Amino acid sequence: MNAIVTLLIVWVVTSISLLIISKLPVGVEVDSPKKAFISAAVLGIVTAIIRPILRLIFAVPNFLTFDLLSGIFTFMIAVVCFSIAAWLVEGFRLRFGIWSAVLGALALTFINSLIYKLLGV
Numbered sequence: 001m002n003a004i005v006t007l008l009i010v011w012v013v014t015s016i017s018l019l020i021i022s023k024l025p026v027g028v029e030v031d032s033p034k035k036a037f038i039s040a041a042v043l044g045i046v047t048a049i050i051r052p053i054l055r056l057i058f059a060v061p062n063f064l065t066f067d068l069l070s071g072i073f074t075f076m077i078a079v080v081c082f083s084i085a086a087w088l089v090e091g092f093r094l095r096f097g098i099w100s101a102v103l104g105a106l107a108l109t110f111i112n113s114l115i116y117k118l119l120g121v
Contacts, residue, residue, distance in 0.1 A: 009121060014040035017111040018092075026107055027100030028086075028093075035091035042092075043085040050081050078105040 015036045022030040030036045058073040083101040086094045094100035 009119075011037070011040050011044065013112055013115045013119075014043065014108070017108050017115065018043075020111050021104055021107045024107060026103035027095035028104040028107070029095055031091035035089065039085060039089045039092040042089050043081060046084045046088070047078075047081045050084065051077055054080065075105065078109070082108065 015033070018028070018030050018036040018039055019033060021028045022036070030039060054077045055073075058077070062070050062073055079098070079101045082105045083094065083098070086092045086101070086104075094104065
């Protein structure tokens, strides 16, 4: 698949996932579908910038734990990126702070996976 098409699919799926998450009782609020699309784009950009930096920072602890905690570090990175995106986008809020970020990142991973399975991607 073309890289641009793949990027557009990821953007749409993430936007739909954010709209779904905003209807769940996890404290993630998205004002409108337009805000969901903006939030998904910002989340993608933030993740692309922040993830390599945080992976570098967590490289030593990850190495020292023999990769036993790599999943936890990866999840922590997702929570940080989710939080930063919510902080940057007006209309995308985390009602319960870090707890909403944790639950939102978990829900985003789960719902995105379900949608990709349904799409066969």
